[in-house]
Amino acid sequence: MAExxxxxxxxxxxxxxxxxxxxxFKGSWLCRILADAGAxxxxxxxxxxxxxNLFTLSGMESKIHSVIGDIRDQKHISQVFxxxxxxxxxxxxxxxxxxxxxxxxxxxxxxxxxxTVHICECIRQTPGVKSFLNVTTDKVYENRxxxxxxxxxxxxxxxxxxxxxxxxxxxxxxSYTRAFLAAGGTAVSTARAGNVxxxxxxxxxxxxxxxxxxxxxxxxxxxxxxxxIRPFQHVLEPLFAYLMIxxxxxxxxxxxxxxxxxxxxxxxxxxGRLAELFCRAWGEGLSWRAEPDGGPHEANxxxxxxxxxxxxxxxxxxxxxxxxxxKTVRWYQGWLRxxxxxxxxxxxxxxxxxx
Numbered sequence: 001m002a003e004x005x006x007x008x009x010x011x012x013x014x015x016x017x018x019x020x021x022x023x024x025f026k027g028s029w030l031c032r033i034l035a036d037a038g039a040x041x042x043x044x045x046x047x048x049x050x051x052x053n054l055f056t057l058s059g060m061e062s063k064i065h066s067v068i069g070d071i072r073d074q075k076h077i078s079q080v081f082x083x084x085x086x087x088x089x090x091x092x093x094x095x096x097x098x099x100x101x102x103x104x105x106x107x108x109x110x111x112x113x114x115x116t117v118h119i120c121e122c123i124r125q126t127p128g129v130k131s132f133l134n135v136t137t138d139k140v141y142e143n144r145x146x147x148x149x150x151x152x153x154x155x156x157x158x159x160x161x162x163x164x165x166x167x168x169x170x171x172x173x174x175s176y177t178r179a180f181l182a183a184g185g186t187a188v189s190t191a192r193a194g195n196v197x198x199x200x201x202x203x204x205x206x207x208x209x210x211x212x213x214x215x216x217x218x219x220x221x222x223x224x225x226x227x228x229i230r231p232f233q234h235v236l237e238p239l240f241a242y243l244m245i246x247x248x249x250x251x252x253x254x255x256x257x258x259x260x261x262x263x264x265x266x267x268x269x270x271x272g273r274l275a276e277l278f279c280r281a282w283g284e285g286l287s288w289r290a291e292p293d294g295g296p297h298e299a300n301x302x303x304x305x306x307x308x309x310x311x312x313x314x315x316x317x318x319x320x321x322x323x324x325x326x327k328t329v330r331w332y333q334g335w336l337r338x339x340x341x342x343x344x345x346x347x348x349x350x351x352x353x354x355x
Contacts, residue, residue: 011247013038018086020071020119021045021093022064025201026135028054030090030239032345035063042084044069044077045093054200057341071115074122081122088131088246091119094166098139099205101162112165113172120176123186131250132181133242134173134190138231138262138304139163141192149265149305152192152258170258177256187249187256193238194231194262194304197274197324199331199344201235207271211278212332214286221279221288226272229301231262234324236352237317244313255312262304267321277322281329318355327351 017034021027022043034041041064048055055061065084069076071093094112095101101108116134123129141150142157156171158164170190177188197208207223214221238261249255262268275288309315319327331344 009033009037009243011037011250012243014040015088016040016042016084016086017088017090018042018044018081018084019090019092020077020115021091022060022066023048023053023055023068024092024096025054025198025203026196026235026239027092028058028060028200029198029235029345030092030242031060031064032058032342033239033243033349035060036346036349041065042067042080042086044071044080046070050202052202054202054341057200057335058345059342071118072110074118077118078122078125081126085126085128087128088250089119089123089129089133090242090246091116091132091134094135094169095162096137097203097205098160098162101160101165105161108161109165109168112162113168116169116172117176120172120181124176124180124184127184129186131246132186132188133246134169134188135238135242136166136170136190136192137163138192138194138260138302140167140170143302145301149262149303150260151305152260152308182253182256185253187253189245189249189256190258191238191242191245192258192260192304193241194233194302196235196238197232197328198235199328199335199348200341207274208278208328211275211282211286211288214288215282215284216336218284221275221286222291223271223275223288224290224292226275226288226290227270229268229270229303230274231268231302231304232274232321232324233261233263233267233317234319234327234352236349237261237263237319237324240352241309241315244315245309248313257308257312259309260304260306261309262306263317263321265303267317268303269321274321274325277325278329281326282333318352
């Protein structure tokens with residue numbers, strides 16, 4: 001294993017890998033890393049959402065086998081498994097927004113819970129899947145607003161429909177593992193990642209895309225709750241952790257478990273501080289202000305204890321939140337100047353691997 005527990009990406013060369021949710025923000029970055037490593041990547045997900053979107057900007061459709069489909073369609077996803085026979089599966093497909101989960105709770109549960117059931121069932125029926133990683137969220141825990149980080153042994157009981165559906169996704173995965181997958185030779189882990197930031201995220205109701213849109217308009221950034229503390233990290237941090245976990249459990253199934261993936265304690269900051277760092281890195285006199293909008297409940301304080309990942313794999317985050325913000329701002333400013341998204345992604349992946 002390399003420094004910080006990150007495995008050599010040569011492991012993935014020639015491996016058959018299936019990524020659900022490949023057209024999303026994290027999925028696009030993950031597919032780029034895997035394609036560069038020489039993996040045979042199949043992506044399964046919805047049409048890229050919005051314009052612009054990172055999947056289209058990065059040209060990933062020409063670099064992998066992209067299948068457009070809905071994770072709720074068990075028949076279709078089963079056909080894709082049968083055709084591609086993956087060795088490793090990364091499950092990222094989800095309805096990922098808290099506010100949307102209040103607006104569309106049934107769709108959220110159908111996607112995040114039954115979607116996980118469908119993936120687990122496909123793995124159960126597909127010989128040769130040796131490693132499965134279900135990516136959930138730091139919000140799976142019953143949030144008690146305490147000051148220390150949640151551990152993997154703490155209770156799962158997300159408050160809002162999004163968080164709760166991800167708690168359910170964890171429970172589905174654990175049940176399938178015990179009942180079917182472990183006996184079938186598949187090593188399984190779940191990864192509970194903190195809030196990710198990075199270039200190429202254009203989603204609504206996320207702080208960095210909102211900051212970028214405000215900067216483009218020349219207006220102040222508007223924050224709903226600047227005191228909310230979150231474990232912010234650059235998107236490459238959890239993605240390389242996912243790759244490390246999937247590789248290690250492929251090689252040694254006893255590594256299969258649940259893992260928190262988050263920043264160091266000093267990098268768990270409130271959204272006001274994040275906006276301040278963003279404005280400073282962006283320049284041009286950008287500022288922010290608070291405007292509470294009376295929106296639905298969201299946790300005020302959330303941190304993760306990542307001791308398990310650190311102790312078992314020797315993993316450490318590589319970029320502080322300040323560096324993560326600087327990399328993020330440089331990505332967007334480069335893209336706005338006309339630099340190709342694919343070039344910006346490749347450069348930052350190389351920078352990350354250099355430490």
